[in-house]
Amino acid sequence: MAQSERVQKLIAQAGIASRRKAEEFIRQGRVTVNGRPIKLGDSARPNKDVIAVDGQRIASSSGKIYLALHKPRGFVTTMEDERGRKCVAQLVEDVPGRVYPVGRLDKDSEGLLIMTNDGNLANAVSHPKTHVAKTYRVTLRPGITEEQLIKLSTGIMLDGRMTAPAKARVLEQQPGRAVVEIVLYEGRNREIRRMCESMGLEVARLKRTAIGPVRLSMLPQGRHRELSREEIAGLLAESGKGRNQ
Secondary structure (H helix, E strand, C coil), X not given: CCCCEEHXXXXXXXXXXXXXXXXXXXXXXXXXXXXXXXXXXXXXXXXXXXXXXXXXXXXXXXXXXXXXXXECCCCECCCCCCCCCCEHHHHHCCCCCCCEEECCCCCXXXXXXXXXXXXXXXXXXXXXXXXXXEEEEEEEECCCCHHHHHHXXXXXXXXXXXXXXXXXXXXXXXXXXXXXXXXXXXXXCCHHHHHHHHCCCEEEEEEEEEECCEECCCCCCCCEEECCHHHHHHHHHHHCCHHHC
């Protein structure tokens, strides 16, 4: 017989929301188990009982989904937007289950975004204390000097504290334009744009090409693919969580 667990924990494990947010959903009467509204503190049997949030059944722990999505520019990294902007949710409507973005890419950026219903993996990849490498291809104007490249690599003062050491190398340099590869190991809000702007550089284009071992490669814009077992294991290993799985 399946062992029961608190419903808010099961919702969090499914990647729907944090445990605290799941508790709010329960208090608001938005969660049912086998069709009946529940109260905070109630339990359910994973893979046996049907848990739903707002009428949508959550995926069981055996129905984990792991996707690599190529986010185009102009899409916001949310599942819905009160201002009516295009959301990444529209790009995964064909997926048989609810998935959520891991981390963010701002509206004007493009490239690799991982989407999953596995809260454990999402936390492992995006938690500030883990340092999963994220690789970006950045087009800068009017160009970049050696001094600016060193600053990007060693750290820049933002919000009263230095950014973590990064890797930066020039891929192309032309009059009035440079293409730079930047590898970050922390995830502050709009970090690359703010680092470059602080040095008077304009970010003309920003594309994330890899997260840990997961590479964007030739995945077309707006399309998604499943992650391989090796990629999932690699993400967990790089985050330091692999040995705990």
